[in-house]
Amino acid sequence: MMVTLYHAPNARSLRVLWALEELGVTAEVKTVPFPPRVKQPDYLAVSPAGTIPALVDGDRVLTESLAICEYLAAKHGSPLLVATDAPERPPFLEWLWYGESTLMTPISRMGRVSSLPVRGEAIDVVLADARDSLTVRLKSLEQRLEGRDFLVAGRLTLADISVGYPLHLIAVFGIDVPLGTRTRGYREHLRTRPAFVRAAAIK
Ligand SMILES: N[C@@H](CCC(=O)N[C@@H](CS)C(=O)NCC(=O)O)C(=O)O
Incomplete structure (x- = not known):
């Protein structure tokens, strides 16, 4: 079924x-x-x-x-997936959760606050804080990508799908955060995968 x-x-x-x-x-x-x-x-x-x-x-x-x-x-x-007894399992879990907890938290805050029917200094402060938080948080990704095409196990895993999604949102919504060279290359590599292109075309 x-x-x-x-x-x-x-x-x-x-x-x-x-x-x-x-x-x-x-x-x-x-x-x-x-x-x-x-x-x-x-x-x-x-x-x-x-x-x-x-x-x-x-x-x-x-x-x-x-x-x-x-x-x-x-x-x-x-x-x-990465097997529970594989040596790459702990970093797999780390990066799987990093995508949703660490990266999506400031991005979601930006989305929610921007959708409120109010504008003004207080809103700008919250947005700037979320942007700063995202900027710092992306540094661990840039470091992890040194010498790697994928986050763990030398192949595409759900960790890349988890992290690739917020990176895609940064591009689509034009979120103004500096991305390191490795992060930029990694994002392009993920977003040009035929499976990603087909998925993103589903409206
Ligand atoms: N942690 C959940 C978050 C789900 C979530 O917040 N989804 C957003 C869209 S990406 C949503 O539905 N927001 C609308 C709302 O909260 O009413 C997940 O990974 O699925």
């Missing part, structure tokens, strides 16, 4: 679409207006928090993008 993915353009469902393309697995994609908690309240029956993505697989519903990616990669026995 085909899984169903709830998606919105440029939302974290892009990670899942990308992983699906890398896996060669087809899903039914339901694109919802964003944010669905406001524009499509019946979506709350699928995901009570109203967040995107959600994956429905039979009776199972998952609503965390990285949990969904990990679930699908395990289900299809994919090298996008």
Whole structure:
């Protein structure tokens, strides 16, 4: 049975679409207006928090993008995962979480604050702080990429999909942060992968 993915353009469902393309697995994609908690309240029956993505697989519903990616990669026995007993497992976990916790935190703050119907000095201070935070946080990525094409295990893993997504958002939304040369090259390398290109074209 085909899984169903709830998606919105440029939302974290892009990670899942990308992983699906890398896996060669087809899903039914339901694109919802964003944010669905406001524009499509019946979506709350699928995901009570109203967040995107959600994956429905039979009776199972998952609503965390990285949990969904990990679930699908395990289900299809994919090298996008790193085995629990592999020496590269600890850095795999580190970079998998870095993408969502460390990079997405300031990016999400920028998105939320910019969408508020208020402007002014206080908002500018919050935005500048988020930008500074993102700038510093990107330094560990630049360092990690020294001598590496991928974050761990010498191949594309979910850690790259996790981190590639916020790097893609920085490009798409023109977020004004300085990116190191290695980070820039890595981002281009990921964003020109045929699987990424196909995933990003799904609206
Ligand atoms: N940690 C969750 C975050 C999900 C999330 O916040 N998604 C955003 C879109 S990328 C969203 O739906 N925001 C709208 C809202 O919070 O109402 C994940 O990785 O899936």
